[in-house]
Amino acid sequence: MTMNLNLSVLLSIYHKEKPEYFDRAMQSIWDEQSIKPNQIVLVKDGPLTQELEDAISYWKEKLKGVLDIITLEENVGLGDALNIGLQQCKYDLVARMDTDDISTSDRFKEQLAVFEKKDIDICSSWVAEFDKDESTTVSFRKVPESDEEIRHFAKKRNPLNHPAVMYRKSKVVEAGGYQKMMWFEDYYLWSKMILHGAKFYNIQEPLVHMRAGYGQLERRSGMKYALSEIEFQKKLLNMGFIDKGEFIRNVSLRFISRILPKRLVKIIYTKLRT
Structure with missing residues (x-):
């Protein structure tokens, strides 16, 4: 039974988080969970x-x-904070959670059941995005299901939703853990894990409700973000995860979308939500 699988949950929090968001996240992974974790690590x-x-x-x-x-004592950034926290996770199965998101009540139950049934190293799911009311979904962030589909998809886009992942700590450590790559620490990790032979699966339903909206989209635009994405794509090219053609395709498509004027980004976002 899934009750026999021990589980750690890993979170990182910094000064800009809202206390009410943190409380809601904790309620969702403890008070409301059908299977409660054995350990919660908060950095x-x-x-x-x-x-x-x-x-x-x-x-x-x-x-x-x-x-x-x-x-x-000092803010080190998400990737380094998660590496430090991962070292303190007692169990091999670790679920990630952001301190402003909300897990569904059966999230851990469903993911643990997948680990029992399938030979996998990491399992994520869709997420349901909301603006203000968690009961009102404005969009779904869907990701492919099978290991083969995920590997193919990863050459173009992030194939997992980080706030919804559950993974084997041993496989993350084997791939080198999280590394500094601003805004792309998780995508970088999945790419390394794929190259190290890890096996992936995505549950085809949302197990996490994620705060979204224009503010988040705006943070993922601008020249700084675009340049960071180019550096990330160079990393993927240099480690053999993508070829030159895929590098050119990815950079061309993404650079243009990232440097659009914020006013235009807001108009596009509004149109997509109506």
């Missing part, structure tokens, strides 16, 4: 607001023996 990535500290203290008291907190 405090640099100094936090007093409101966040108070929220964390509440959960520390509530989850005695379950919640392990790692405090970093």
Whole structure:
């Protein structure tokens, strides 16, 4: 039974997070889960607001023996913070969660069942995006199902939804873990895991509700983001994950979309949501 599979949950939080979002995320992975995790690892990535500290203290008291907190004196960024937290995960199966997202009540149950039935190393799912009301989905971020489809898709786009992944810690470590690659730490990791022979699967339904909206889309545009994406594509080329033709295709298509004026990005986003 899936109850026999031990599970760690890995989160990282920094000062810009809202306490009410963090509380809602924790409720979803503990209070509401049909199968509760054996351990929750929370990395405090640099100094936090007093409101966040108070929220964390509440959960520390509530989850005695379950919640392990790692405090970093300085903000090191998501990739490094997750690597540090991963070292403290007691179990090989680790579920990722962002501190502003919401897991469905059967998320862990469904993913653990897949690990029991299939020979895989990492399992993600679709996510349901919402603006303000978590019960009102504005879009789905869909990803391919099978290992073969995922490997093909990964040469063009990120094949997994990071906030919904559950993976084997041993396979992540074998691939070198998270590495610095601004905005692309997770995609970079999946690419390395594919090259190391890891086996993938995506559940074809949303197991996480993710906060979205124009603000998130805006953060993923602009020259800084575009240049970072080019550097990432160079990494994929140099390590043999994509060929020169795929590199040119990816850079050409993505660079143009990233440098569109923000006013135009907002108009396009609005049109897509209506």
